[in-house]
Amino acid sequence: MNMKQYINSAIASRYFQFFVTVILFIVLYGIGIAMYNGFSRPQVFWNLLIDNASLIIVTVGVTFTIITGGGGIDISVGAVVALVCMCLAYLLQNTELAIPVVICLVLLIGIVIGFVQGYLISVFKMQPFIVTLAGMFFCRGMTAVISRDTINIDNPSYVAIASERINMFGTGFISVGALVALIVLIIAIIVLKYTKFGRTIFAIGGNENSASLMGLPVTKTKILAYVISGFCAALGGVVYSWTMLSGYTLHAMGMEMDAIASSVIGGTLLTGGVAFMPGTIFGVLIQGIILTFITFQGTLSAWWTKIVVGALLCIFIIMQALITEHKNKLTSKSSMESNK
Amino acid sequence: MDKLKNFKSSSIFLPLVALAILVIFNIIFVPGFLDVEITQDGRLYGRVFDILNRSSSLIILSLGMTFVIATAGIDISVGAVVAISGAVCCSLIGGRGDGVAEYPMVVAMIAAIATGVVCGMWNGFLVAKIKIQPMVVTLILMVAGRGIAQLLTEGQIITVYYAPFSYIGGNIPGNIIPSPIIIAILMIALVVFILKKTSLGLFIQSVGINPTASRYAGINVALIIFLVYAFSGFCAGVSGLIESSLIRAADANNAGLNMEMDAILAVALGGTLLSGGKFYIGGSIIGAITIQTLTTTMYAMGVASDQLPVVKAIVVIILCLIQSKHFREIFNKSKKNTVKAVDKA
Amino acid sequence: SDNSSSSGTESGAAKDGKEITIGYSQLGAESEWRTAQTESIKQAAKDAGINLQFSDAQQKQENQIKAIRSFIAQGVDLIAFTPIVETGWDTVLQEAKDAGIPVVIVDRDAKVSEDLYVAKIGTDSKAEGKKAFEWIDQYMKAQNKTPRDGGSVYNIAVLEGTVGSSVAIGRSEGFEEAMKASPDASKYQILMSQTGEFTRQKGQEVMESFLKSGGRDKIDILFSQNDDMALGAIQAIEAAGLQPGKDIVIVSVDGVKGAFQAMIEGKSNCTVECNPLQGPLLMETAKKILNGEQVDKMVYMEEGVFPADVAEKTLPERKY
């Protein structure tokens, strides 16, 4: 009986989907360890963080826009990452500006792009998908306008930051980018849970009309959400440039979709108002581990890779959906019992 | 007069104006824009037909997309389905150098379109029954779809030497109008017929606006959603035929690449809201033609394909801004104010 | 189709004569040519009794970097990869070096310092561009063609490959250098040049726009940096009512079956081979490296030139 109650309360919890995601992640990891040699090395896990650092940051930003609801979404982020890398590379190679100055400049680019998009969306009530799609076109195009060829970054101190390794208690190492990603994630969690701004975003996502009637600053908050997304994309771009050390028009192609998928797997509803930030990192890690699996497997043809990625994603999402649906039944049952 | 006013306030007015401006721009700045001639193999040749020809498959995709979006969904898998459909068709006809088809072309075509429908049904099933978010459902197929297409072609680009295959993307001998245009017109006719003769349009809008209330009113919401995605798959299947016939090959990697975005853009430019509800088929068609005209114009002006998106972005934003009710309100208010000021003075 | 090799390996096993494991990161499967290369490497590994960890990056550099990190974590004996772009490999290759795993760069070039890799295997894209022009020069002379616009200069249209890829850069450079170096340099001019991104679709679309923006009565020669774009362009040329291979001389690079088929039909004139069958050479080099033998830093494949007149004879021998 006690056990049952315990399970029931876990199921009824708002973080249920998060639990499901984490458990499925652990199960996947366990299968990996059982199946492949070397999977159990701690560095495999750290690699997940290193490889997906910029995706984590970008996903955090996108999640802010998705929470605002009403179709809120930011699909310009991949292109912003590319643009930021290009600008970084261009500025570092062609000017004498100091690295911190350059980084601030490119972060500003992200903020400006986010602001313009947010302004169009919340003041003129334009559709987020279309505005940010245009933003995506614009940024990709601008990247090509700056340079159609790859620009290499060989500034020695910049390269040094990129190859810096942070020891993780002797079990391996992570990169500076991964550290930045974790910090961003923690800040985002705090902002969403413990600030007025964070809660207002959720309220808008729940019902924009109500939020406005309750006297919340809807327009301002929505703009800010897009600014944050732009900023995160730019910061993600900086971290991305530490991996790539170059600017190139095709960088971060399709990253927006990875980010959106990660966010959703982590428990975000695309209809808005529901998200759990710690879930997003697991959303990213799940996708990362699927790729790791495929690499460790090592015999798939190119096309099978795509199909298997798609299929695993699909199984995962269906499982999530079914468990959540089952949960709804269970909760209505348990509420009935407690009513008696 | 009244009619004119009605037309002016109708949803199709703005997209049409935008298209008209683009066309005028072309006539002025692109030499030989209006030239039409008949080639040796008996086909209309010229920029205008080129644009119509190229926009045909986009138009077809945006027909399906309009319905999907009207139910408050989205289908970003259409590009991948185009690739799958092309792969099915070409691998059935086969890449035999002697120009002989392995299976009759009709069989291949039907199979290709049927594959598209199956893909759409898969999406529809997941959205309607398992209740997964449309963007995620179609994202799965978008990722896996190209893999499936490559699996069908075994990573090769199957070039089809069977001559009649090129009729789909070219023209049927003796008929000077390019086939894609004819196919697009047939598809539009089919959609118009459905909308006029059935209540599907009403149901789709109703489901898009308020699914719960629609269910209470006796509409089979899941069925409508399922049908809509299946139809989108059908459209993608047809598009896939045209796209693969245009290059006479199945290119699993590049067929229909990024077309989903263009189709969504076409629908949005046409005035349909991505949040679902009221939809405008006419607007979507005009939107599709506008996008293609813009692309072709930019190529003609020598803008590189990787820089072209900048122009596209600016045009899209301007168009949507003009369409935005709130922008117009704010704009009108300031205009009114100046008029008042003038009156006072 | 082959699952027998999925068992794990211990690093350092190679020297004891046990099974060698190579981690190979392929950039994607964007063309027939690439598929042929992939198959060649897989087959060669099987033939040589080497366990191949194959990973496809789906056209994304970040995936390639992830794969290489995974290989390091797995502790493979040797890492080989075909870089999608030239730059951005330093960090991860440094990690490989620190882990003591030798690296071989295959097919495409990467700009990294010499100590980060052991050998590069590949095709000489500059030479391919050069061969293409040289063949054109010789062909135009032999045919004694006159420029179609009535002038004295042959107009060339170029369909470039993916911007920024070493192959596209090399082929452009080779082509242009050969043109400059040629005694007839003044008889040729590049009228238009745009990227067709190595795909058929884009090739067709860009060619269409070449023809429409004044090229229809001017272009004498089309240099397409791969066969696929040329095949797309052929459709565009036909649609414009011109005869590919006759009105416009077409030269492309790669040597895939489709190009041979087009040549047999008289719609194309020449293809410069770019040999994807790099598997055996890679395995041979890998074995040498793991046995501690010295290898050259740069190993090139053998490649030929196939004009239309040999197409029919050669086609049955082509493997890709």
Add this chain to the structure above:
Amino acid sequence: MGDVLLKMRNIDKIFPGVKALSNVDFTLRAGEIHSLMGENGAGKSTLIKVLTGVYHRDGGTITLNGKEISPNNPKEAQECGISTVYQEVNLCPNLTVAENIFIGREPKKFGFIDWKQINKRSAELLNSLNIHIDVTKTLDHYSVAIQQMIAIARAVDVDAKILILDEPTSSLDEEETKRLFSIIRQLQKKGMGIIFISHFLEQIYELCSRITILRNGELVGAYDIDKLPQVELIAKMVGKDLDSVKEFDKMGAKSVPSDEVFLEAKNIGCTGKLNNVDLTIHKGEVIGLGGLLGSGRTETAELLFGVNSITKGEIIINGKKVNLKNPIEAMNEKIAFCPEDRKVQGIIGSLSVRENIILALQAKKGMFKYIPYKEQVVFADDCIQLLKIKVSDREQLVSNLSGGNQQKVIIARWLITEPNLLILDEPTRGIDVGTKSEIQKMAVALAKSKGMSVIFISSEMDEMIRTCTKITVIRDRKKVAEIEGDKVTSENIMKAIAGGEV
């Protein structure tokens, strides 16, 4: 009487096609409870929304405490000291109850939101309204009634000069209403000016001291309550003479059910929703479902309409056992259902009145039997006339109608399907007196003339006693009593609800 707090003068508001307010004056004094009265669509809510900056007025001035104000949005209105509960519940379903009460004015600790404080204080606040629920659960766990109380709790907790309540009691039961009134009176004593809108005349007379009456967007006048008898009030509201108004309250004789049974539900239940309900409905019978909030009346109706399918028991229609898995199957058995939550389950907001009206009929006919436009127009126009739906034209968007008129559109939607059994779940919620009695009469008339069976669910006892020949009382998701014929009195019903014997 206190000083003048708020003065609205010559207020105009024009919507496309409708002049919602023209030249309206309104004055509110400190420490008074002032009622705003009028038929559905008279412009009450619009006046409120103009005051709080939701709509931009097209003319007129607003002065608060002698200072002219012009709020552009609810936020600015709040900052001026105007706290509002709007007609439709306007809260966020995804936030917890506590957060809904405190969002926008969260208590903080070290610059971060103090969740403990929020939860503690909101629980206290709700307890003072006699509501004992888990405030850390999200809002969507609770019924409309609870939500309405939460919205009220939020509004009354704000330290404001003016409190506006737009139909706060429409889904509350008597007990809750009493609680609310005592709180309003406390606030009144503090000198707050309160605007109270309701269609319940008794509540108005119990609570308010002054009444301002609107008709068709125009001001009829402002009156002291003791100088305005109820009949006169109604006459002013509807704009008719006193005699015709007196007819309003007269109900004809109840319908006489035939012996033929139309529907029989035997021990039906649904896991998690309903335990055990028995129902027998004869042809031409108007039957009521009685019970407290959350007792399971809506759930019973939903089972009969196939919204949820039964997990036990059986439903027999015309002697045949049926299996209703979804609404369309129920519709084919000639059952119709006007749901309780009109915003979520009823209207299709951005479709026109015409489309909303024909929707169910069309769904019943199927996709391929499209009703020609001309016939649709006839249906729509007939209904608009019959039910006196106030629309600018039939192509107006339903979302732009006033609450009461939206309700009529839904009823119209079901009437044209010509059902044998009409289920009305709270059909008179938010409906003005005139229309209310029309709907009651209509229910009885349908039963009498067409032999239609009607299930009438209402929280207003009077209404049910007047219309129903039989009342089934449900408590805790179980049927507890059936009261028939002469026994249908409020005492008996109350007793059954409370758990006593009849």
